Amino acid sequence: MSNSPKIIIIGGGAAGFFAAITCARTHLHSQVTLLESTAIVLAKVRISGGGRCNVTHHCFEPAQLVTNYPRGGRELRGAFARFQPKDLIEWFESQGVALKKETDGRVFPMTDTSETIITSLLKTAKKANININIHSEVINIIKKENLFRVKLKTGKILEANRILIATGSNTTGYQLAKSLGHKITPLIPSLFTFKIKDSRLQGLEGISVAKVGLRLVGVDKKQQYQQSGSLLITHWGISGFGVLKLSAFGAKILHKKEYNMSLVINFLFPDNLEEVKQKLLNFKAQNLKLNKLISSFSPFNLPRRLWQKLLAHVNVEQKKTWKELSQKEIIKLAQELVQGQYKISGRGVFKEEFVTCGGVNLKEINFKTMESKICPDLYFAGEVLDVDGVTGGFNLQSAWTTGWLAGRAMGNKQ
Numbered sequence: 001m002s003n004s005p006k007i008i009i010i011g012g013g014a015a016g017f018f019a020a021i022t023c024a025r026t027h028l029h030s031q032v033t034l035l036e037s038t039a040i041v042l043a044k045v046r047i048s049g050g051g052r053c054n055v056t057h058h059c060f061e062p063a064q065l066v067t068n069y070p071r072g073g074r075e076l077r078g079a080f081a082r083f084q085p086k087d088l089i090e091w092f093e094s095q096g097v098a099l100k101k102e103t104d105g106r107v108f109p110m111t112d113t114s115e116t117i118i119t120s121l122l123k124t125a126k127k128a129n130i131n132i133n134i135h136s137e138v139i140n141i142i143k144k145e146n147l148f149r150v151k152l153k154t155g156k157i158l159e160a161n162r163i164l165i166a167t168g169s170n171t172t173g174y175q176l177a178k179s180l181g182h183k184i185t186p187l188i189p190s191l192f193t194f195k196i197k198d199s200r201l202q203g204l205e206g207i208s209v210a211k212v213g214l215r216l217v218g219v220d221k222k223q224q225y226q227q228s229g230s231l232l233i234t235h236w237g238i239s240g241f242g243v244l245k246l247s248a249f250g251a252k253i254l255h256k257k258e259y260n261m262s263l264v265i266n267f268l269f270p271d272n273l274e275e276v277k278q279k280l281l282n283f284k285a286q287n288l289k290l291n292k293l294i295s296s297f298s299p300f301n302l303p304r305r306l307w308q309k310l311l312a313h314v315n316v317e318q319k320k321t322w323k324e325l326s327q328k329e330i331i332k333l334a335q336e337l338v339q340g341q342y343k344i345s346g347r348g349v350f351k352e353e354f355v356t357c358g359g360v361n362l363k364e365i366n367f368k369t370m371e372s373k374i375c376p377d378l379y380f381a382g383e384v385l386d387v388d389g390v391t392g393g394f395n396l397q398s399a400w401t402t403g404w405l406a407g408r409a410m411g412n413k414q
């Protein structure tokens with residue numbers, strides 16, 4: 001038995017599959033069984049990235065990579081030194097899956113369909129002789145001496161020397177972890193859009209700004225509550241990369257305040273109030289002799305309709321010319337452009353990606369092996385851990401990396 005360890009992987013998602021494949025391929029003597037509660041494995045991979053599967057991010061520097069994880073970045077630093085996006089890209093390429101990088105750094109299969117990733121994982125798992133059991137929900141685990149007894153909802157009991165919990169954000173997974181002595185940090189949503197009802201945004205649905213600064217008001221000036229990135233005006237409020245990033249880094253405080261907080265938008269980020277004021281003054285000086293309408297000419301690269309909305313909000317008439325613009329109006333306009341406050345009144349969905357903040361307490365895990373420090377021979381990988389990243393392929397990467405580390409380690413021990 002000790003030469004041929006029985007390994008049970010609970011959860012047929014990205015983390016579970018990668019762990020199972022890694023374990024079976026590096027430790028040929030191990031018997032790997034993967035248990036999936038539903039009828040379909042890799043369901044989240046299928047819908048990820050809008051069905052295109054944003055497998056990872058083109059960032060090969062671990063120190064830089066971890067800045068994209070509001071939770072778990074510190075622990076992942078060493079993990080990424082062992083298995084990072086570059087390794088993942090090479091891994092898929094060695095399986096005949098070509099990947100491509102988009103301009104924003106997101107990496108997708110060349111085919112633009114998650115089916116390619118799923119087919120590759122299934123094929124590799126089959127070749128590695130992994131025993132995949134669907135309709136196999138684990139409801140209870142008991143450890144006696146060095147053996148785990150894994151009970152399925154069907155009543156069946158399986159035995160294993162080592163087990164991996166890779167159940168994603170599913171509640172039963174957290175219950176299993178708790179029953180084996182682990183603490184679960186509170187579970188709350190991450191990666192969401194903001195509901196904002198504001199006349200300044202009305203009628204502008206679909207308009208985007210490439211880079212804005214966003215800051216939550218009424219909290220200490222922690223870096224995490226100030227983010228920058230693209231902004232998209234939607235029917236219900238705002239979305240875009242900058243907004244999603246702030247939702248992830250501010251997930252806890254936003255949840256605590258029941259998604260009712262004020263937000264400052266700097267439409268001209270990284271310029272500050274003084275710089276914008278100066279640009280407005282300079283533009284006025286350059287146009288003193290011309291009868292240019294303020295509403296038609298702006299010194300900034302902002303969508304015209306947004307510019308006009310903001311002018312209306314500070315009561316600058318559409319017919320006014322630049323030479324008629326007063327000093328007082330310039331100050332008000334500059335403030336509106338870089339310090340305008342908006343009231344967040346709720347959380348909206350982001351259909352392309354969603355992740356849970358919270359999970360198995362990271363202090364209880366050895367991130368070299370993903371083994372529990374509380375219950376020997378128990379391992380964790382993927383979203384069940386208190387790790388989450390911003391949108392862009394970072395969440396799947398943490399699932400691949402932690403799955404890979406666990407897979408290597410689980411077959412190793414005798």
Ligand SMILES: Cc1cc2nc3c(=O)[nH]c(=O)nc-3n(C[C@H](O)[C@H](O)[C@H](O)COP(=O)(O)OP(=O)(O)OC[C@H]3O[C@@H](n4cnc5c(N)ncnc54)[C@H](O)[C@@H]3O)c2cc1C
Nearest residue numbers: 011013014015037048049054138168353382383393395396
């Ligand atoms: C709509 C959407 C789009 C996304 N797009 C992206 C993207 O493009 N890029 C990115 O990086 N991230 C994306 N994510 C996040 C990413 O998909 C997840 O972080 C990642 O899939 C987590 O993998 P996992 O293996 O830990 O968990 P999961 O994929 O959730 O897998 C866990 C599996 O365990 C099974 N299970 C649960 N409990 C039990 C049990 N008791 N017994 C047996 N089986 C059990 C579940 O049925 C499930 O199949 C997206 C998420 C969503 C919801």
